[in-house]
Amino acid sequence: MELEKPDLFSLSSDGGLLDLRGGRCGACGDLNxxxxxxxxxxxxAEPDRxxxxxxxxxxxxxxxxxxxxxxxxxxxxxCVVGEARLANGSIQEVMLHGAEDQYRDEMMLQAIPVExxxxxxxxxxxxxxxxxxx
Ligand SMILES: [Zn+2]
Numbered sequence: 001m002e003l004e005k006p007d008l009f010s011l012s013s014d015g016g017l018l019d020l021r022g023g024r025c026g027a028c029g030d031l032n033x034x035x036x037x038x039x040x041x042x043x044x045a046e047p048d049r050x051x052x053x054x055x056x057x058x059x060x061x062x063x064x065x066x067x068x069x070x071x072x073x074x075x076x077x078x079c080v081v082g083e084a085r086l087a088n089g090s091i092q093e094v095m096l097h098g099a100e101d102q103y104r105d106e107m108m109l110q111a112i113p114v115e116x117x118x119x120x121x122x123x124x125x126x127x128x129x130x131x132x133x134x
Contacts, residue, residue, distance in 0.1 A: 004118065004125040008034050009057070011113060011124075018111035018126055022055035022088055031055065031088035057111025059084035059094065059128060066100045073119075084109055084128060097127035107131075 003009065009018045023035030026049040030042035033055060039047045064082035071079065080096040080103065096103060097114055108131040116125040 001115070002121070002123045004116065004123040009111065009126045010054070012057070016112075018057045018113055020055040020057050020086065020111065022053050023050040024053040025050055033086055033088050033090055033092070055087045057087075057126075057128075058131060059086045059092075059109045059111070061096075061103060061105060061107050061109050061128075062091065063105055064096060064100065064103055075116075082109075082128065094128045095126070097129040102130055 007021065009020050012019050020033055021035050022031045022033040024031050025040040025042060025045050027045035028040060028043040030040060031053060032041050032050065035050065035052055037047055039045050040050060062083045062085060064080055066078050066080050068078045070077055080100045082094050082096050082103070083091055084094045085091050094109070097112060109128040110131040111126055112129050113124045114127040115122050
């Protein structure tokens with residue numbers, strides 16, 4: 001099955017979780033996410049200074065809201081959208097899996113693969129769920 005955004009994430013080696021595709025800057029050492037084609041977002045180094053680095057799909061939830069309108073095709077409301085601090089320290093908007101009552105601010109999240117419809121196809125999307133205790 002295809003990944004919805006293969007440039008942003010990949011299946012972990014055991015297939016049960018998602019890793020995020022970051023980029024390490026050879027000039028300043030910053031770990032960028034996403035790993036974009038435009039060079040380092042921290043110091044402006046050229047794209048050829050960047051090398052891909054797998055980033056664990058763990059994140060800390062900062063805040064979240066439940067959205068009841070239809071946001072986009074394939075996204076069925078209500079859906080829970082959060083802001084989370086990723087493993088590289090950057091803050092990104094993330095889609096949370098399932099109902100909001102399992103979430104609270106500051107908790108740890110883990111990126112998981114969730115099957116979702118894109119047109120007629122089923123693809124694997126990146127969603128965040130409460131992290132299992134290690
Ligand atoms: Zn840099």
